[in-house]
Amino acid sequence: MGEKTTVHPGAAGRAVAADRPGDIRNVVLVGHTGSGKTTLVEALALATGALTRAGRVEDGGSVSDYDELEHRQQRSVQLSVVPVEWDGIKINLLDTPGYADFVGELRAGLRAADAALFVISAAEGTEGVTGATRMLWEECAAVGMPRAIVVTHLETARADFADLTETCRAAFGGDSAESVLPLYLPLYGPEGPDGHRPVAGLTGLLSQRVFDYSSGERRETSPAPDQLPVIEEARNRLIEGIIAESEDETLMDRYLGGEEIDVKTLIEDLERAVARGTFHPVLAAAPAPEGARQGLGTVELLELVTGGFPTPAEREVPAVTGLDGSPRPPLSCDPAGPLAAEVIKTASDPYVGRISLVRVFSGTLRPDETVHVSGHGLADRGHEDHEADERIGALSSPFGKQQRQLAQAIAGDIACVAKLGRAETGDTLSACGDPLRMEPWLMPDPLLPVAIQAHSKADEDKLSQGLARLVAEDPTMRLEHNQDTHQVVLWCLGEAHRDAALERLRSRYGVQVDTVPHRVALRETFGSKAAGRGRHVKQSGGHGQFAICEIEVEPLPGGSGIEFVDKVVGGAVPRQFIPSVEKGVRAQAAKGVAAGYPLVDIRVTLLDGKAHSVDSSDAAFQTAGALALREAAAEARIHLLEPVADLRVLVADEYVGPVMSDLSGRRGRVVGTEQAAGGRTLVRAEVPEIEIGRYTVDLRSLSHGTGRFSRSYARHEPMPPQLADRIREQAENGA
Template identity: 80%
Template structure:
């Protein structure tokens, strides 16, 4: 790294290809929104020769061109793949959104990759590096994924590169900050009148060579003797960090006794430590200036990816089962093995229809072959389990808005598959004769409700299909047809996620919807015992209507529902009409008796009544039963019952106080706290659901993006009188 021969083998307009798994590198870019991930990918594509000097592909677009919504919102909202070639290797660069609402796209990128580049902006405050970015780092650490750090925006740095490297060591290194060290130090040019000194090159700490980018192309220059004392401390620390992680235990003894360790040995050990996920180099990078061939640090970064990051052959292959759950065969990254591939992203292209981005873990995928599609485990999000055979359409590799055709995709590589009409994100593709299933990756739970309704009759006809296609593309979204409130609810991860969902419904599927207030499933119950008399007597010529019934109503314990008891004696209400009274009572209970919410947890006892031999009927006694219940409710206090959720909030210790205060302000009851790893606390509380509709957004603000929470229904309980009076003024929910 820094001493190898380098050069690109790609060419603008030609698809990046590989002939074996060992020549593939799958790398996901992770970082806070605005850290410069997409710009970095474009700089790498330029250096690799995948685009021309203006950063454009053949059709005039850029490598990051794909979604119109991204252009309008000026931010990435979905996972995208940019393949480039360097030194005989195909590098699949996976660009992920940095905004927390699109963490599902990030998780998909982590699933498809074998290594991660964490992009950190020097223009941001160091605190911005922590939080959500650190949580992703810990996820990668848990599975042993190799990681490196790239520092961007050095031209507008608030924090010096050396200081930022130290901060990254503290945040990401944990107990071993020396596992996070820089490989190069910035070389600064003449200072401008405003006091700013531009970064013109990099100094290799191992080689002690200067790589000058000031001409727009990387050139090696001799070291400056005056810099040697300043570089020696950083160089010694790097060498000690590499040796500490070396598999050769004799190196440390040799180093401590003053023996000279050659650079090739150090580089080899460095690459092994990076690939094992135990050493995390820090590099600097910047986009190319106008007319330049290479961006600062891009050559060094490409060398790290090809030399230090693992091939698809090295990580442990995922466990597979049969669709029925029986153990499957042990698979490996073998092009000749059984076919096992996974859909990591689903999108709709206006010209070719549905496109599925697929990572092949075993075997070889070819166009026009029939595969088995298995999808299980996401039924709670509107994805029914399915096992179907589908014919694979054309295979291609994306590049901007282009789709460049491929003849096949072997194990370890990624590609787009056309015309898989049933396959959804997270599904497994396998042989139709021996179907297999991979367990889907963990998806965040969408906790922000968005209630919608069709804008017009024409939209109503298209709404169901549009919603099903939307949810098929995005497994982090959950579709709910709420039976209690009769609302269509899209559960999203945040406001930006909801905005993108609405925009996709409108622009991609031609469905205009209106957002309406989200309703929780309130209930009503009696506050005490009461009686009621229902009299329905009408005479208008011919057969009339005659029914009278008298009932007693008393409250029952929570969860009892509606209990109907017949205590009529002497045939006051004929036996054939008692079910009619019950039907009328239950129908009125479903409509509510005070504010229009369903009545629950009461015992209704029919004790007397009157009938007419000619004019009594089923309909008359249904009406009388309903009238009796309404009269009974007029003489007693009716309690509104609201759903209460069990809420668990995981938050950094520094935000525990604000979180608990906020929960109390939402009429919540904190029932306990528990210290967890990583200086975080789990706060358990019970909170009325009506108070946490926007908690997904509010918690992010309170905790500066670091908080997580879950919710589960606990029970219905009486609502405070002042809140109940306000709800009655708003009317029922039509339940």
């Protein structure tokens, strides 16, 4: 890094393959929408020769093909992988969505990668380092993932590399701000008519050489005399930062003693610190001008990735167990080891069928072999556990619209696998004779409910299959068939996630659905004691119907359910018909007595009744029991009970006030707060579920994308009278 000046493009027109894990780098690009991730991926593909400005990838794809694919992926916001080659190293670039609704795709990218590039747009100034970006940085730090920062959009008028670097140091440096420092400084060209000075090149701080990109090709020159003081100051700071992270404890003493540390030693220490995740270099990048291949900073970035980022063999393999949950010895990234691979994404191709994007952690995956597919245990989200042996189809390397065939995928590599009909995102692929299950990665909890119904009878016939395929591709989505409200509910991460899912249903699976208001599972209960008499007497010639029963109903504490008590004396209601009365009461309770919601938490006491020796029957006393309960309800105060959720909101300290005020406006009760790490506060509250249907969207807006929350059912409790009256009125009007 900082020393190489020649370009080593990968071989275009063939699948990029690797023979050993040491020749692979898996790099995930992280950044919010508009930061320039996809543009950077294209620039790196051009610089390595994987794309050509002539308009064609050598094996039939074009730049426009690639753009179209990526733009479509950004609209449906899915993870995409682009393999390139540099200096004999295969680099799998994982381009992740920038929008918060698709954090599931981002987490899949983090799982498949061994290092991360945080892409920050200089066009947004210091605001480009958002709270959400800081949270992702902390998430990577928690798992020890090496990270570097790439500053984009330096060509914009308000871009200031120095200010943005200082912001990154403050945001990401933590206790050691000197661990976030630039390796290069931008070299600005002549001032234009608008007063803006474009970035023309980069100055390497370690090599003290200028890499000029103004001609469209990278050229090495010496710095001008007036640049030397700025270079010297930044260089000394960088050297001190590198030495502070060095494993050689004598290096600092030698440096402070005035010894000149040679550049080779500094680069080696820098690369080791980057690979360990203790030093985070800042670089700059820009797309190539029209007609050129090399974009500003692309060579420097590729040198960092190949020289500083760890190989898959240097990263721990996720823990594995047997199918029964029994622990297994830790695996290593060994192509000759036991097969352990993971599906990080699934998609459906109209011609090929289901395609699985797979990261191989151990062993070697080969075409046409049979593997064991192990489900991931997300039954609560509509993903049933499953185990199956399946023969895989062709292996290919993904790139734009092209699928380049691979002879094998070794440990550490990423490949597309065709024809795994049962595989879902998050599943484990292993050897049939020694099936394994990998520890799953953390899936975000979908908290936005979307109730749907088929648009037509034809759609209704295809809905079940379409939904099953949808959730198989996306484990961040939860499918619910609510038994209380009889609604089909898709739980999503946000509105954009919802829109993408519904569009996928329509365009990919041919199912048109309509969204309907989501209903919360309310309950009814008695607010006071009441009595009721059920009389069911009919005589229309022949066998008649005769049943009379008298009951008393009283409320019980929450969670008691329905209690039925028999206090009949003297055989007024024959013994064989008492269960019939109870059955009728419970059936009516399930239907509700006021607004059509189930009746709960009551004691029903059967006191008296009458029967006929010929005309009484089981059906007659069931009807009488239901009538008696309805009559008692007409004489009593009926409360509507609404579900209340326990809410745990984790939010940055500066947003605690607005969050608590917002919760109060939702009829919530804040029950406590406590300090959390990273300048955040955990707010615990109890809030009616009817008030938090869109809370995932509203909290994101309220906290500028930094807030998170979880919810769990607490209990049902009485709804305010005015709100209950409105719901009863809607029920009476058939709304």
